[in-house]
Amino acid sequence: MNSTIEKRIAAIRQMLVEKELDALMVSIQENRYYLSGFTGEDTQFDESAGVLIISDRHLVLATDSRYELQAQSQAPGFDVVCYPKGLEKELPEIAASLGIRRLGVESVRISQKNYTAYADALAKMNPKVALTPTENMVESLRQIKSEEEIQRTVAALRLAENAFARTIDALRPGMTEKQVAWSMEKTMREAGAQGLSFPVIVASGPNSALPHAVPTDRRLAPGEPILIDWGARVDEYCSDTTRTVVMGPPDDHFLKVYDTVVEARDLAIAAIRAGAGGTGIDKVARDHISRNGFAGKFGHSLGHGTGLAVHERPRLSPIKNDRLEAGMIVTVEPGIYIPGWGGIRMENQIVVRPDGAQVLNDPAPFTPRIRV
Amino acid sequence: MNSTIEKRIAAIRQMLVEKELDALMVSIQENRYYLSGFTGEDTQFDESAGVLIISDRHLVLATDSRYELQAQSQAPGFDVVCYPKGLEKELPEIAASLGIRRLGVESVRISQKNYTAYADALAKMNPKVALTPTENMVESLRQIKSEEEIQRTVAALRLAENAFARTIDALRPGMTEKQVAWSMEKTMREAGAQGLSFPVIVASGPNSALPHAVPTDRRLAPGEPILIDWGARVDEYCSDTTRTVVMGPPDDHFLKVYDTVVEARDLAIAAIRAGAGGTGIDKVARDHISRNGFAGKFGHSLGHGTGLAVHERPRLSPIKNDRLEAGMIVTVEPGIYIPGWGGIRMENQIVVRPDGAQVLNDPAPFTPRIRV
Numbered sequence: 001m002n003s004t005i006e007k008r009i010a011a012i013r014q015m016l017v018e019k020e021l022d023a024l025m026v027s028i029q030e031n032r033y034y035l036s037g038f039t040g041e042d043t044q045f046d047e048s049a050g051v052l053i054i055s056d057r058h059l060v061l062a063t064d065s066r067y068e069l070q071a072q073s074q075a076p077g078f079d080v081v082c083y084p085k086g087l088e089k090e091l092p093e094i095a096a097s098l099g100i101r102r103l104g105v106e107s108v109r110i111s112q113k114n115y116t117a118y119a120d121a122l123a124k125m126n127p128k129v130a131l132t133p134t135e136n137m138v139e140s141l142r143q144i145k146s147e148e149e150i151q152r153t154v155a156a157l158r159l160a161e162n163a164f165a166r167t168i169d170a171l172r173p174g175m176t177e178k179q180v181a182w183s184m185e186k187t188m189r190e191a192g193a194q195g196l197s198f199p200v201i202v203a204s205g206p207n208s209a210l211p212h213a214v215p216t217d218r219r220l221a222p223g224e225p226i227l228i229d230w231g232a233r234v235d236e237y238c239s240d241t242t243r244t245v246v247m248g249p250p251d252d253h254f255l256k257v258y259d260t261v262v263e264a265r266d267l268a269i270a271a272i273r274a275g276a277g278g279t280g281i282d283k284v285a286r287d288h289i290s291r292n293g294f295a296g297k298f299g300h301s302l303g304h305g306t307g308l309a310v311h312e313r314p315r316l317s318p319i320k321n322d323r324l325e326a327g328m329i330v331t332v333e334p335g336i337y338i339p340g341w342g343g344i345r346m347e348n349q350i351v352v353r354p355d356g357a358q359v360l361n362d363p364a365p366f367t368p369r370i371r372v
Numbered sequence: 373m374n375s376t377i378e379k380r381i382a383a384i385r386q387m388l389v390e391k392e393l394d395a396l397m398v399s400i401q402e403n404r405y406y407l408s409g410f411t412g413e414d415t416q417f418d419e420s421a422g423v424l425i426i427s428d429r430h431l432v433l434a435t436d437s438r439y440e441l442q443a444q445s446q447a448p449g450f451d452v453v454c455y456p457k458g459l460e461k462e463l464p465e466i467a468a469s470l471g472i473r474r475l476g477v478e479s480v481r482i483s484q485k486n487y488t489a490y491a492d493a494l495a496k497m498n499p500k501v502a503l504t505p506t507e508n509m510v511e512s513l514r515q516i517k518s519e520e521e522i523q524r525t526v527a528a529l530r531l532a533e534n535a536f537a538r539t540i541d542a543l544r545p546g547m548t549e550k551q552v553a554w555s556m557e558k559t560m561r562e563a564g565a566q567g568l569s570f571p572v573i574v575a576s577g578p579n580s581a582l583p584h585a586v587p588t589d590r591r592l593a594p595g596e597p598i599l600i601d602w603g604a605r606v607d608e609y610c611s612d613t614t615r616t617v618v619m620g621p622p623d624d625h626f627l628k629v630y631d632t633v634v635e636a637r638d639l640a641i642a643a644i645r646a647g648a649g650g651t652g653i654d655k656v657a658r659d660h661i662s663r664n665g666f667a668g669k670f671g672h673s674l675g676h677g678t679g680l681a682v683h684e685r686p687r688l689s690p691i692k693n694d695r696l697e698a699g700m701i702v703t704v705e706p707g708i709y710i711p712g713w714g715g716i717r718m719e720n721q722i723v724v725r726p727d728g729a730q731v732l733n734d735p736a737p738f739t740p741r742i743r744v
Contacts, residue, residue, distance in 0.1 A: 028417075042417070043683075044681060045400075046480050047683065065671055085691065105484070107483060107484045107488070108485045109417060109418070109483065110483065110484045112484055112487040113480050113507065115484040133485065185561075189554065210438070212439060214411075299437055
């Protein structure tokens with residue numbers, strides 16, 4: 001087991017003491033990888049590649065036989081146990097063999113059905129064990145990135161930015177949103193991305209007014225916003241960036257919206273430092289947008305953490321005030337969405353540092369104008 | 373609302389009467405689509421594009437503002453309600469406005485955390501409402517396919533088979549598993565697949581002994597098994613097929629394993645008809661493999677349903693005996709896995725008919741031999 005994983009497990013064991021738990025059962029895919037190196041994927045919401053069970057003295061990786069060899073090779077230091085008839089049948093015995101009485105489970109991932117089934121199986125076979133729902137134990141570690149995790153994120157971002165540059169060079173009126181999205185994806189995959197952070201969003205003209213647009217067969221035309229939101233996964237870490245461009249000369253309205261969004265983004269970034277509250281940062285961008293005549297046109301939160309998952313803690317949100325700490329990676333992505341006309345969003349990824357924000361994106365000046 | 377969706381909702385309403393529920397909250401993505409046409413996707417396990425609430429007289433689609441326009445346009449007949457601060461905050465009022473007291477939830481999808489949060493919010497704001505965990509209500513409808521759903525599956529299968537034929541034509545010694553997997557994916561996507569059913573599996577030589585192999589940088593060589601398991605999604609429906617091929621002349625051992633697997637598959641298919649039990653069909657294949665000297669080398673179940681999800685009910689499994697009914701689509705995919713040497717799996721998709729199985733795959737004879 002490498003020293004990074006050893007430190008993370010030590011931190012979880014400290015939390016076990018504080019929360020008066022004997023062990024934590026880790027079922028969230030990203031948390032499993034973070035604490036073991038095991039990359040098995042939960043291919044559907046109702047499927048699982050396994051769980052870690054971390055107690056003060058033991059490390060167990062319980063999985064089914066399809067993942068046994070992979071688990072053994074990727075997670076040295078863990079005892080790999082198989083559950084041929086499902087975890088429910090084996091859990092009472094695993095808990096008994098480890099001497100566990102108070103077992104934490106991850107309440108955002110475990111289904112109501114499985115929670116009940118595990119509790120019933122324990123009540124019947126090993127009634128000394130009590131399940132305790134937990135939240136945010138591993139995630140509270142994951143949200144603070146090491147320099148190595150930051151470098152992996154930058155690698156994903158550079159690969160994604162290169163794909164954008166190549167795709168934009170080839171952009172022509174008449175191409176469809178779907179064609180552009182596929183060009184982005186193909187370029188990232190062929191450059192070595194292990195996958196996408198999420199399906200590429202390409203939204204043009206009025207479609208760009210939908211913050212969650214799915215690419216359509218609509219054809220790009222000069223003068224209208226073309227919003228592209230995309231990310232690559234490299235070495236398990238996610239990038240996430242948005243750029244809005246225009247073919248040919250933009251009109252004054254486009255430029256007014258565009259400049260307001262870029263200013264809002266950069267004002268928010270300038271306000272970020274360790275110790276700041278996410279709600280205050282969100283307000284910096286939101287107020288700038290309102291002051292410029294676009295009150296009510298920025299309907300979503302300002303940003304979110306990225307890492308092994310593309311959406312993770314913390315949030316920069318008007319509702320929940322997460323406190324920023326050094327080493328967090330967050331997106332800053334204000335937008336202005338005008339029904340019928342379109343929308344402009346500009347998103348950077350930054351690292352929170354003690355005295356400010358370090359922007360991870362390519363520092364070269366960016367212009368939305370594409371010659372066609 | 374189209375007549376297909378009307379019939380499905382009528383069937384759910386009949387189940388509500390039988391189960392003494394006032395309404396069902398549908399949170400599984402495929403179930404939402406099946407009952408409304410809304411294609412919003414849950415992009416991470418802890419994110420949701422919304423829920424349907426189906427009562428005897430009302431149809432509500434609750435979602436967040438990002439999906440509002442899409443929901444209104446795709447799900448006519450549903451009242452679209454937004455929850456700006458999360459479903460937990462709005463649920464008590466929605467339940468009150470619909471006069472619901474007994475609300476079913478999908479226990480395989482709802483997290484322990486959300487179940488508790490919804491129950492607590494209701495207890496506080498609308499204590500007349502009780503949550504009831506349910507299972508398999510919409511899935512029991514989904515597992516019986518209409519002829520239109522079968523045609524959509526066949527369209528996905530034909531597209532996937534064409535991609536396989538083109539990729540196989542270009543197969544050469546020295547190509548890596550990852551390159552072949554990407555060629556499969558790219559060909560499917562460029563032919564119009566909306567996505568993959570699951571990441572393409574390409575496993576060669578000893579790697580093919582892992583039923584759940586992930587493509588590596590291993591280079592293909594003549595004489596060894598090359599196992600490819602892949603599927604396309606077209607018009608929301610999934611295909612799922614496996615072929616194992618060999619470059620150059622196969623040796624007698626390869627042919628013995630290959631012939632045993634194909635025979636096991638075809639014997640199992642010949643045994644399928646409406647009314648048969650899944651365990652009996654599994655046993656037909658498993659016994660044939662054992663009789664030929666490969667007992668214990670077929671470690672997984674024989675097959676599973678496909679549809680909007682690539683893995684759905686029913687299962688053809690030695691453990692759980694699902695009864696087959698006319699209109700079910702299932703895979704039949706026996707394999708023999710020999711550690712150190714490799715594995716051979718051959719998988720077809722079939723429709724259960726009253727008096728037998730209809731194979732959906734291309735009926736042309738298939739040979740595993742590829743000239744190089």
